[in-house]
Amino acid sequence: MDSDLKRAADSFLAGEDGKKIAGKRFEIERLASSRDGEQVKSMLEAGGFEEAVRRGDAGAIRDALSGVMKTESGARLMKNLKELMGRK
Numbered sequence: 837m838d839s840d841l842k843r844a845a846d847s848f849l850a851g852e853d854g855k856k857i858a859g860k861r862f863e864i865e866r867l868a869s870s871r872d873g874e875q876v877k878s879m880l881e882a883g884g885f886e887e888a889v890r891r892g893d894a895g896a897i898r899d900a901l902s903g904v905m906k907t908e909s910g911a912r913l914m915k916n917l918k919e920l921m922g923r924k
Contacts, residue, residue: 856921863920867913875909 848854857864867873880886880900888896904910 860920864917867916867920870913870916872909872913872916875907876904876913879904879907879910 849858868877883900883903885897885900888900905914
């Protein structure tokens with residue numbers, strides 16, 4: 837499964853949206869290491885997000901992300917990410 841995930845990531849990064857994201861790598865890393873980013877990471881880890889990704893459990897992934905985005909930290913992080921990517 838890990839090789840499938842890597843192939844999917846490589847394929848995405850080769851596309852137009854992936855190149856846009858790669859060009860904003862340092863800004864994205866800054867957001868990820870922010871207080872909100874760290875809180876979201878902790879919530880996802882506690883909710884078993886990584887294991888859901890490994891299993892390919894789309895429902896569990898969707899539920900975990902949806903739950904996190906309903907928190908203040910998640911909503912702020914998403915807003916900042918959308919602004920960074922030019923999608924307000």
